[in-house]
Amino acid sequence: MSQLVRRVTQMVTYSIVPTLVAIAAALLATAAIVWISGAPVGGFLEAMLSVPGQRDLVIIVNQASMIALSAFAAAICFRMNIFNIGVEGQYIIGACAGAFFAGSGIVPGPLNILATLVVAMLAGMAWAMIAAVLNVTRGVSEVISAIMLNYVALTLAGYLVKTYGSKSGYTFTTGTIPPSSQPLGFGIFSGAPDVWALSILAVIVAVGYSFLLGWTRFGFDLRTAGESRTAALANGINPKKMVLITMAISGAIAGLVWMPSFFGSTHTFGIPEYFQRGLGFTGLAVALLGRNTSLGIFFGATLFAFLSTQSNRLQSVGVGRDVVEITQGVVVLMVVIAFEISRRVKARREQESVARELGATSEGVRA
Amino acid sequence: MRHLTKAAVLVGAAAVVLSACGTAADNDDSDDNADGQQCEAVELEGDPQVALAYDVGGRGDQSFNDAAYAGLERAQTEFGFEGTEGEAASDESEEVREQRLRGFADDGYNVIVGVGFAYSESVDKVAPDYPNVSFAVIDGFDPTEDDVNCNVAYLTYAENEGSFLVGVAAAETTESNTVGFVGGVNNPLIQKFEAGFKAGVEEANPDAEVVTTYIEESDPRGFGDPAGGQAAAEGLINDGADVIFHAAGASGIGVFDAVTSADLWAIGVDSDQYLTASPEQQPHILTSMLKRVDVSTYDFIAAAFDGEPLSGYTEFTLADEGVDYSTSGDFLPADLVTEIDDYKQQIIDGDLEVPAEP
Structure with a gap:
């Protein structure tokens, strides 16, 4: 029992308090920027701290689910010390492949949903494997190749949709999901649209992520290889194999990122109106913000979704929408700083308590 | 009391407009795509209040969005209103775009322009909930051709x-x-x-x-x-x-x-x-x-002030100086x-x- 109390106190002292302080500091810093730019600071703070309406809440939940999926894809690589900046490209390819498959209606009814998820995961995985294989066999930095592959993915998706899709207004799109394969959402408010059914994927992936990393031999190997590849090698873990597997899992999760929106709202794929870009990059920031933990990622994803959703409100009080991105960037920065400070404080306190106990024993010995 | 009567008239008008739409869609004999012809003009509640939702880039792009702003400015000097503006982000979701339009409508803006074809889908979804608001989409198209919104104008160019x-x-x-x-x-x-x-x-x-x-x-x-x-x-x-x-x-x-x-x-x-x-x-x-986006933006706003909001497709061509060369x-x-x-x-x-x- 006292163990639990201590853990909770530790979490509050070293995680929650620094986070809240960091967010407050970020808001103040952004308010200063708003003030310098000559926009109304009062309006900014009011808009940022206002309670979202029902429709906004639904959007926040939906968006948070996609951001969280993207963050888990990034986080599993972070734990292995790989910087998978290619989540963006992987989820574009996953979305495109999934949309073509679902729209074709090869598999009937609700089974189409499941099959589409598998196709999207495989496509995302395949795209991630390009960077992984280049890294393992040729020593190409995964950061460089993945960044390039992000551009290739976007262009390839655009080309495929243009070649094999159909024209809708000025945009080319894939076929629409047959109505029998469109899942119902979770109705929370009667006056607002449903929360997307596949938002639940974020929860499933979160549970799987925590279990995989914390409770399996593979998770242990992954974290070990992440700490030190040489140490891992010395302990019989093949780092190259670990890179391949980790990237494969990451790519598969990335393939799922856009699926909640696809099945919940757009039902077709086409850039720019029937797709949402940039989630891969947001996921990187949120994984960083959430310190690669499930709870942290959910918190970060919700915060980012909340901030983006407030952008309309900001504009109505005369503050530019770029301020939202500034806030998001400053939040990440502040959280990194706050956690570094809290880590040092924690280390010093531990050293002090160890020294005190050591001092006590050594004095005891001397006496 | 006067308000009540007015409201009753508006509801009645809306019903007429809606039923007109219904028949237009049901008949489905208008192959020439001039959907707007069967609609009656939207009845705005109160004075026109104008809102512009820019495409990615927003005001200051020396191009498309700025041209729309020029049209707004001209209408402002002529009709004397304040107006408001909003701007899209390159990675925002469809839902956030819709919320921008809903936000305008909820704040009392009843003449709303979506600058750029990316607003077509959002306007199509939002417009039915605000029958007394006149919407326009520059470069727009109707994504659901068999379900026409009479309060939406699509401004296109040759x-x-x-x-x-x-x-x-x-x-x-x-x-x-x-x-x-x-x-x-x-x-x-x-x-x-x-x-x-x-x-x-x-x-x-x-x-x-x-x-x-x-x-x-x-x-x-x-x-x-x-x-x-x-x-x-x-x-x-x-x-x-x-x-x-x-x-x-x-x-x-x-x-x-x-x-x-x-x-x-x-x-x-x-x-x-x-x-x-x-x-x-x-x-x-x-x-x-x-491509005179300024002309069409102005025309659309002016039509609302004249009490005859535009509806359906309007193409701006060489003949009406909607396109030209310098x-x-x-x-x-x-x-x-x-x-x-x-x-x-x-x-x-x-x-x-x-x-x-x-």
């Missing part, structure tokens, strides 16, 4: 006609018999520019060849990528092009840079780009194909201007058909 005229200018100016076209994004809208331009070149100088390149396949960033525009233009210059027409929004600045350093010609787009170009670039901007800088010789004006008249008179697809 970009191919304007591009035809600058195509003639390019064909008569080129010395290498090769002219270039840089598109921002390879979508059917920009292909319309390409098609008209090619037709104009072909008409005026059958020996000339048109080389074409697009900056992006589908990514709207192709409209905001000057470095990409420059690279694209340099590629065309390597292919021998000495006059380059761009339809690439803010990426066009890169095209201007490329022709300036190679001492060749460029043709601007949307607004009269000679006027906003830097002094180094100015001597290289032959002409601009004008002569700023006086680089076009007088006989060429006469030739272009002659083609212009032929198009207006219907003697010359300009293709809309390449």
Whole structure:
């Protein structure tokens, strides 16, 4: 029992308090920027701290689910010390492949949903494997190749949709999901649209992520290889194999990122109106913000979704929408700083308590 | 009490409008796509309050969005209202776009313009919930043709006609018999520019060849990528092009840079780009194909103030000066201007058909 109390106190002292302080500091810093730019600071703070309406809440939940999926894809690589900046490209390819498959209606009814998820995961995985294989066999930095592959993915998706899709207004799109394969959402408010059914994927992936990393031999190997590849090698873990597997899992999760929106709202794929870009990059920031933990990622994803959703409100009080991105960037920065400070404080306190106990024993010995 | 009566009248009017829509959709005999014809004008509640929702880039892009703002400004001086504005982000979701429009409507704005075709879907979803708000989408289209919203106006342009005229200018100016076209994004809208331009070149100088390149396949960033525009233009210059027409929004600045350093010609787009170009670039901007987004924005707002809000498709063509070409800088010789004006008249008179697809 006292163990639990201590853990909770530790979490509050070293995680929650620094986070809240960091967010407050970020808001103040952004308010200063708003003030310098000559926009109304009062309006900014009011808009940022206002309670979202029902429709906004639904959007926040939906968006948070996609951001969280993207963050888990990034986080599993972070734990292995790989910087998978290619989540963006992987989820574009996953979305495109999934949309073509679902729209074709090869598999009937609700089974189409499941099959589409598998196709999207495989496509995302395949795209991630390009960077992984280049890294393992040729020593190409995964950061460089993945960044390039992000551009290739976007262009390839655009080309495929243009070649094999159909024209809708000025945009080319894939076929629409047959109505029998469109899942119902979770109705929370009667006056607002449903929360997307596949938002639940974020929860499933979160549970799987925590279990995989914390409770399996593979998770242990992954974290070990992440700490030190040489140490891992010395302990019989093949780092190259670990890179391949980790990237494969990451790519598969990335393939799922856009699926909640696809099945919940757009039902077709086409850039720019029937797709949402940039989630891969947001996921990187949120994984960083959430310190690669499930709870942290959910918190970060919700915060980012909340901030983006407030952008309309900001504009109505005369503050530019770029301020939202500034806030998001400053939040990440502040959280990194706050956690570094809290880590040092924690280390010093531990050293002090160890020294005190050591001092006590050594004095005891001397006496 | 007066308000109540007014409200009753409005509800009644809305019912009439809605039922009119119903029959229009049910009959489904209007193959000519003039859906708006069967709608009655939207009844606005109170005075018109105008809101503009910009596309990615927003105000200050020296191109598309700024042209819409110019139309708003003109209407503001004429009718005296304040208005509000909002702007899209390149990676926002469809839902956030919808919320922007709902936010305007909930705040009492009843004349709402979505600048750019990306608002088509959002407006289509939001409009039915606000029957007494008049919406417009610039470059817009109705994604659900069999379910028409009577309170939505789609403002489109005959970009191919304007591009035809600058195509003639390019064909008569080129010395290498090769002219270039840089598109921002390879979508059917920009292909319309390409098609008209090619037709104009072909008409005026059958020996000339048109080389074409697009900056992006589908990514709207192709409209905001000057470095990409420059690279694209340099590629065309390597292919021998000495006059380059761009339809690439803010990426066009890169095209201007490329022709300036190679001492060749460029043709601007949307607004009269000679006027906003830097002094180094100015001597290289032959002409601009004008797409008068300002005119249509103003027309739409003015119609609302006149109590006759627009509805359905309205195409702005050469005939009503919705598209045109510019002569700023006086680089076009007088006989060429006469030739272009002659083609212009032929198009207006219907003697010359300009293709809309390449």
